[in-house]
Amino acid sequence: MTSPTRIRAVRGDGVTELRMLLSHPMENGLRKDAEGNRVPAHFITEVSVRHNGKVVLAAAFGPSMSTNPYLAFSIAGGAAGDEIAVSWRDNLGEARSDAVRIA
Structure with a gap:
Protein backbone atom coordinates (compact mmCIF):
# COMPACT_ATOMS: atom_id res chain seq x y z
CA MET A 1 0.00 0.00 0.00
CA THR A 2 1.21 3.49 -0.76
CA SER A 3 1.71 6.40 1.59
CA PRO A 4 -1.26 8.66 2.31
CA THR A 5 -2.10 11.36 -0.20
CA ARG A 6 -0.84 14.70 1.05
CA ILE A 7 -3.72 17.17 0.75
CA ARG A 8 -3.81 20.87 1.54
CA ALA A 9 -7.10 22.81 1.40
CA VAL A 10 -6.96 26.53 2.18
CA ARG A 11 -9.91 28.95 2.01
CA GLY A 12 -9.55 32.47 0.73
CA ASP A 13 -11.72 35.16 -0.86
CA GLY A 14 -14.60 32.94 -2.01
CA VAL A 15 -12.47 30.06 -3.30
CA THR A 16 -10.65 27.10 -1.80
CA GLU A 17 -7.17 26.28 -3.08
CA LEU A 18 -6.54 22.55 -3.25
CA ARG A 19 -3.10 20.99 -3.55
CA MET A 20 -2.39 17.29 -3.40
CA LEU A 21 0.53 14.93 -3.84
CA LEU A 22 -0.45 11.36 -4.74
CA SER A 23 2.13 8.81 -3.67
CA HIS A 24 2.52 6.27 -6.51
CA PRO A 25 5.46 4.84 -8.54
CA MET A 26 3.72 5.49 -11.92
CA GLU A 27 5.73 2.93 -13.93
CA ASN A 28 4.93 3.06 -17.65
CA GLY A 29 6.11 -0.48 -18.46
CA LEU A 30 8.95 0.66 -20.75
CA ARG A 31 11.72 1.22 -18.22
CA LYS A 32 14.31 -1.49 -17.60
CA ASP A 33 15.89 -2.39 -14.27
CA ALA A 34 19.64 -2.86 -13.65
CA GLU A 35 19.51 -6.44 -15.04
CA GLY A 36 17.83 -5.28 -18.27
CA ASN A 37 14.37 -6.63 -17.40
CA ARG A 38 11.32 -4.50 -18.06
CA VAL A 39 9.66 -3.02 -15.00
CA PRO A 40 5.94 -3.90 -15.26
CA ALA A 41 3.43 -1.11 -15.89
CA ARG A 50 -14.95 15.32 -3.78
CA HIS A 51 -16.07 18.31 -1.73
CA ASN A 52 -18.58 17.16 0.90
CA GLY A 53 -19.37 14.13 -1.28
CA LYS A 54 -19.88 16.10 -4.52
CA VAL A 55 -17.37 15.38 -7.32
CA VAL A 56 -15.36 18.52 -8.16
CA LEU A 57 -12.69 16.76 -10.26
CA ALA A 58 -12.72 13.48 -12.17
CA ALA A 59 -9.62 12.66 -14.21
CA ALA A 60 -8.24 9.81 -16.28
CA PHE A 61 -4.49 9.32 -15.93
CA GLY A 62 -2.19 7.19 -18.04
CA PRO A 63 1.33 5.80 -18.11
CA SER A 64 2.97 9.09 -19.11
CA MET A 65 2.29 10.80 -15.75
CA SER A 66 5.30 11.38 -13.49
CA THR A 67 6.06 9.55 -10.26
CA ASN A 68 4.05 10.96 -7.33
CA PRO A 69 1.65 13.14 -9.38
CA TYR A 70 0.94 16.64 -8.03
CA LEU A 71 -2.43 18.35 -8.58
CA ALA A 72 -3.35 21.95 -7.78
CA PHE A 73 -6.64 23.69 -8.55
CA SER A 74 -9.31 25.92 -6.99
CA ILE A 75 -12.98 25.35 -6.28
CA ALA A 76 -15.66 27.96 -5.67
CA GLY A 77 -16.76 28.28 -2.07
CA GLY A 78 -15.84 25.94 0.73
CA ALA A 79 -16.15 26.53 4.46
CA ALA A 80 -14.04 25.62 7.46
CA GLY A 81 -14.75 22.01 8.38
CA ASP A 82 -15.91 20.91 4.91
CA GLU A 83 -14.43 17.60 3.78
CA ILE A 84 -12.15 17.23 0.76
CA ALA A 85 -11.66 13.58 -0.26
CA VAL A 86 -9.26 12.24 -2.89
CA SER A 87 -9.58 8.74 -4.34
CA TRP A 88 -7.58 6.96 -7.01
CA ARG A 89 -7.42 3.53 -8.67
CA ASP A 90 -4.54 2.08 -10.68
CA ASN A 91 -4.16 -0.41 -13.53
CA LEU A 92 -3.49 -3.26 -11.07
CA GLY A 93 -6.76 -2.67 -9.19
CA GLU A 94 -5.17 -1.03 -6.16
CA ALA A 95 -7.05 1.95 -4.74
CA ARG A 96 -6.59 4.58 -2.07
CA SER A 97 -8.80 7.26 -0.52
CA ASP A 98 -7.75 10.06 1.82
CA ALA A 99 -9.58 13.07 3.21
CA VAL A 100 -8.94 16.34 5.06
CA ARG A 101 -11.07 19.12 6.48
CA ILE A 102 -10.78 22.64 5.09
CA ALA A 103 -8.92 24.84 7.55
Whole structure:
Protein backbone atom coordinates (compact mmCIF):
# COMPACT_ATOMS: atom_id res chain seq x y z
CA MET A 1 0.00 0.00 0.00
CA THR A 2 1.21 3.49 -0.76
CA SER A 3 1.71 6.40 1.59
CA PRO A 4 -1.26 8.66 2.31
CA THR A 5 -2.10 11.36 -0.20
CA ARG A 6 -0.84 14.70 1.05
CA ILE A 7 -3.72 17.17 0.75
CA ARG A 8 -3.81 20.87 1.54
CA ALA A 9 -7.10 22.81 1.40
CA VAL A 10 -6.96 26.53 2.18
CA ARG A 11 -9.91 28.95 2.01
CA GLY A 12 -9.55 32.47 0.73
CA ASP A 13 -11.72 35.16 -0.86
CA GLY A 14 -14.60 32.94 -2.01
CA VAL A 15 -12.47 30.06 -3.30
CA THR A 16 -10.65 27.10 -1.80
CA GLU A 17 -7.17 26.28 -3.08
CA LEU A 18 -6.54 22.55 -3.25
CA ARG A 19 -3.10 20.99 -3.55
CA MET A 20 -2.39 17.29 -3.40
CA LEU A 21 0.53 14.93 -3.84
CA LEU A 22 -0.45 11.36 -4.74
CA SER A 23 2.13 8.81 -3.67
CA HIS A 24 2.52 6.27 -6.51
CA PRO A 25 5.46 4.84 -8.54
CA MET A 26 3.72 5.49 -11.92
CA GLU A 27 5.73 2.93 -13.93
CA ASN A 28 4.93 3.06 -17.65
CA GLY A 29 6.11 -0.48 -18.46
CA LEU A 30 8.95 0.66 -20.75
CA ARG A 31 11.72 1.22 -18.22
CA LYS A 32 14.31 -1.49 -17.60
CA ASP A 33 15.89 -2.39 -14.27
CA ALA A 34 19.64 -2.86 -13.65
CA GLU A 35 19.51 -6.44 -15.04
CA GLY A 36 17.83 -5.28 -18.27
CA ASN A 37 14.37 -6.63 -17.40
CA ARG A 38 11.32 -4.50 -18.06
CA VAL A 39 9.66 -3.02 -15.00
CA PRO A 40 5.94 -3.90 -15.26
CA ALA A 41 3.43 -1.11 -15.89
CA HIS A 42 1.90 0.24 -12.67
CA PHE A 43 0.13 3.59 -12.93
CA ILE A 44 -2.94 5.48 -11.72
CA THR A 45 -5.85 5.34 -14.16
CA GLU A 46 -8.63 7.22 -12.32
CA VAL A 47 -8.62 10.13 -9.86
CA SER A 48 -11.63 11.66 -8.14
CA VAL A 49 -11.78 14.66 -5.79
CA ARG A 50 -14.95 15.32 -3.78
CA HIS A 51 -16.07 18.31 -1.73
CA ASN A 52 -18.58 17.16 0.90
CA GLY A 53 -19.37 14.13 -1.28
CA LYS A 54 -19.88 16.10 -4.52
CA VAL A 55 -17.37 15.38 -7.32
CA VAL A 56 -15.36 18.52 -8.16
CA LEU A 57 -12.69 16.76 -10.26
CA ALA A 58 -12.72 13.48 -12.17
CA ALA A 59 -9.62 12.66 -14.21
CA ALA A 60 -8.24 9.81 -16.28
CA PHE A 61 -4.49 9.32 -15.93
CA GLY A 62 -2.19 7.19 -18.04
CA PRO A 63 1.33 5.80 -18.11
CA SER A 64 2.97 9.09 -19.11
CA MET A 65 2.29 10.80 -15.75
CA SER A 66 5.30 11.38 -13.49
CA THR A 67 6.06 9.55 -10.26
CA ASN A 68 4.05 10.96 -7.33
CA PRO A 69 1.65 13.14 -9.38
CA TYR A 70 0.94 16.64 -8.03
CA LEU A 71 -2.43 18.35 -8.58
CA ALA A 72 -3.35 21.95 -7.78
CA PHE A 73 -6.64 23.69 -8.55
CA SER A 74 -9.31 25.92 -6.99
CA ILE A 75 -12.98 25.35 -6.28
CA ALA A 76 -15.66 27.96 -5.67
CA GLY A 77 -16.76 28.28 -2.07
CA GLY A 78 -15.84 25.94 0.73
CA ALA A 79 -16.15 26.53 4.46
CA ALA A 80 -14.04 25.62 7.46
CA GLY A 81 -14.75 22.01 8.38
CA ASP A 82 -15.91 20.91 4.91
CA GLU A 83 -14.43 17.60 3.78
CA ILE A 84 -12.15 17.23 0.76
CA ALA A 85 -11.66 13.58 -0.26
CA VAL A 86 -9.26 12.24 -2.89
CA SER A 87 -9.58 8.74 -4.34
CA TRP A 88 -7.58 6.96 -7.01
CA ARG A 89 -7.42 3.53 -8.67
CA ASP A 90 -4.54 2.08 -10.68
CA ASN A 91 -4.16 -0.41 -13.53
CA LEU A 92 -3.49 -3.26 -11.07
CA GLY A 93 -6.76 -2.67 -9.19
CA GLU A 94 -5.17 -1.03 -6.16
CA ALA A 95 -7.05 1.95 -4.74
CA ARG A 96 -6.59 4.58 -2.07
CA SER A 97 -8.80 7.26 -0.52
CA ASP A 98 -7.75 10.06 1.82
CA ALA A 99 -9.58 13.07 3.21
CA VAL A 100 -8.94 16.34 5.06
CA ARG A 101 -11.07 19.12 6.48
CA ILE A 102 -10.78 22.64 5.09
CA ALA A 103 -8.92 24.84 7.55
